[in-house]
Amino acid sequence: MAKASKGGRRRTRNVMQKRARDRGLSTITRTFQKFEVGEKANVRLDPSIHKGLPHVKFHGRTGVVVGKQGNAYVLDVRDGGKTKRIIVKPEHLSKAA
Secondary structure (H helix, E strand, O other), X not given: OOOOOXXXXXXXXXXXXXXXXXXXXXXXXXXXXXXXXXXXXXEOOOOOOOOOOOOHHHOOOEEEEEEEEOOEEEEEEEEOOEEEEEEEOHHHEEEOO
């Protein structure tokens, strides 16, 4: 029997799938999104862009922008009882309501 993969994208068959109409690269405007420090942002993984992709367990979470690191944003996201700091590119973020 083969040994199970332990890669970063394991068990992501459904999370990393786009709907049929959304296949291919996403719009370029998602790359140019701006977020201010203290603003809330939703983590929405875009499987067509591999750079700046956070771990799959953060998909669907909402975090607070605490800084910028290069082109990416630093977010504080609650994971269980702890606050985790993740670095995410804007392609994988959306504005929170």
